[in-house]
Amino acid sequence: MMASWVTEAIGKISADYQRSADTHLIKLEGLKLKGIDIYLKDESTHPTGSLKHRLARSLFLYALCNGKVTKNTTVVEASSGSTAVSEAYFARMIGVPFIAVMPRSTAKSKIRQIEFFGGRCHFVDCATQMHDEAIKVANELNGCFMDQFTYAERATDWRGNNNIAESIFRQMEAEPNPVPHTVVMSAGTGGTSATIGRYIRYKGFDTQLLVVDPENSVFYDSYVTRDAGLTASMGSRIEGIGRPQVEASFQWDVIDTMIKVEDAASIATILWLEQKIGRKAGASTGTNLWGVLQVAKEMQARGETGSIVTLMCDSGERYLDTYYSPVWVKKHIGDVQPYIDQLDARF
Template sequence: MRRVEADANRSADTHLHVFPLPEDWGVDVYLKDESVHPTGSLKHRLARSLFLYALVNGHITPTTTVVEASSGSTAVSEAYFARLIGVPFVAVMPRATSPEKISLIERYGGRCHFVDTAPEMYSEAERLARESGGHYLDQFTHAERATDWRGNNNIAESIVAQLALEPHPVPDWVVVGAGTGGTSATIGRYLRYRRMPTRLAVVDPEGSAFFPGWASGAHDYQTGRPSRIEGIGRPRMEPSFVPSVIDLMIPVPDAASIAAARHLRAVTGRWAGGSTGTNLWGVWQLVARMLREGRRGSVVTLICDGGERYRHSYYDDAWVAAQGLDLAPCTATLDRFLATGEWVG
C-alpha cells in the first residue's frame, strides 16, 4: 500500500491543454493529457485503483501471482504496479496484440500469455489465476467500483479543479470513450454527486457493443467483434459499463478516429493514439452543435495515450490501406469544421 501511494505522491497531476479555436466562437476545448503518466496512458489511474482495491480486500499477498485479461495499456500499467510491489504478473491477450504493447509489458517484468481470439481472454485469465492460486484483477468487472467516484483525486475531480480559473469553469460536456466503462462511470457519478449541469458523452468505435447496448437498453448486448481502436470498444457489454450515468453516446467510424488523431498532430504537434481521435470526433460534433445554438462554454476530453505506440498501425499508411480505410473524407470534414464551425459529415 505504501509503495503504491508513494508512486502517486511522486507523480504530478496531468496537464489540461487548450486546443486552439477561433476566439469569436466563444467555445473552449480542453485536452487532459493522460499520456504523461509513468506508464504513458489513462490506464495508469485504473491500474493503481485496481491494485489498491485488491490489496485492501486481501486478494494480493507478497506471493500472489496477479493475472489480467488485457492486450492493451491496462496490462502495461498493471505490469508496472506488479513490479512496484514485487509480485508476478501475467497478461492474457490475443496473439494479434501489437509488438509494441507486448514489449512494454515485458519491459516491466510481466509475462504475456496468448489466446487465439479476444473473447477467450476472460476464461483463460480465470483459469490461470485459479490454477496458480493467484488473483484475477478482472478490470472489466471491477473498474467501476475500484475508483472512488466521490473524489480522492479521481480524474473528474482533477478536471473540475483545473478548470476553476478558466472562462467557462463548468464544462457543458465531458467526452470520453469506454473500454471497461470505469472512466465514464467515475465521471458520470462525480458530476451528479457534485450536482453539476455538465453532461457526459461517450464515444464508441465500430464493432463495439456499448453504443447499441446503450441505445436499445440491452445490457447483455454482444457483437463478437473486436475493436480496431485500441483501449476502447468491447465485443460485449462489460459489467463496469454504467449506461444510466451517460447523457449521450456517439458512434464513431474507425477511419474518423484515425483521421482525427492524425489531425490533432498536424494542428497542435501532439501525438496521440486512436482512442483520442475517437474522443475528438465526438467533441467537434458537440462544439458544432453549441455554435448552431449560439451557446458559449467549454468541452473537455482526454488524450488517452501517446501516438508512439501506434507507429506501425494508425500512423502507418500501409496498415491503414490494408484495413480498407479511407481517411481523406474524414480529414476534409475536420478541416472544413475548423475553418467554418460547421459540421458536415
C-alpha cells in the same frame, strides 16, 4: 507477517502516487469555433504512459485491501495493452508476478513495455477470448484475476480523492467557461465514464456526459436498448476502447447520451490533431475528439458558447506500426482522407 507485507505494498503504491504530479489540461488553439473552447486532459504523461495508470493503481489497492493479492500471488489481467502495461508496473513495484492475457494483434510497443516491467504476455487470437482465458490462467496458477472490466467502476473513489473527474473540474476553475458544457469519454471498461458521470451528479454540475463508442463494440447498442446480454463476434480495432460484450463496469444510468464513431473518423482525427498540437495521440483519443467536435458543431449551430473537455488517453508513439502507418490504415481501416477533409474545412 502477511498483514505487514500488505501494509508495505500499499505504502509503496501510495508513495508512488505522492511522487506523481497531475496531468496537464491542454487547450486547443486556433480552431474555427468562436466562443467554444476545447480541452484535452493529457493522460499520456503518467509513468506508464496512459490513462490506465490511474485504473491500475486503484485496482491494486482494491485487491490488496480485499485480501485478493498477497506476497506469493500471481496477478492476471485481460487487456488489449495499456492496462496491462500499468499493472505490470505496479506488480513489479510490490514484487509479485504478472501475466497479461491479450490479443496477438496488440501493438508491439505495448508488449515490449509489459515485458520491460517484468510482466509476461499470454496471447489469444481474438479479444472475445481474453476474459475466459484469463480466468483459466489465474485458476491454474491459484492467482488473482484482476478483472478490470468488472472492478473498474468500484475500485475508484468517484466522490473525489483526486480522481480524474475532480482533477478536470479543478483545473478548469480559472478558464473562461469553468464548468464544461460537456465531458466526452470513450469506454473500455466503463470505469472512467462511471467515475465522471457520478462525480458530475455528486457535485451538481450542469455538465453533460457524452460517451463515444467505436465500431465492433456493443456499448452503444446496449445503452440504447438497455440489453446487458449483447455480444459481438469480433473486437474493436481501436485499442483500449469498445468491447464485444457488455461489461459490469459499464454504467448506463450515469451517461447522458452516446454516439457511435466510425473507426476511419477516429484515425483521421488523430492525424488532424497532430497538425494542431505537434504530437501524436492514440486512436481512442481520436474517438474522443471526434465526439467533442460533433458537440461543438451542434453548440455552434444553436448559438451556444462554453467549454468541452475530453481525454488524450495515451501517446501515438505506441502505434507507429498501426494507426500511423498509411499501409496498415489502408488495409485495416480504409480511406480516412474524407474525414480529414471534413475536419480541415469545418474546424
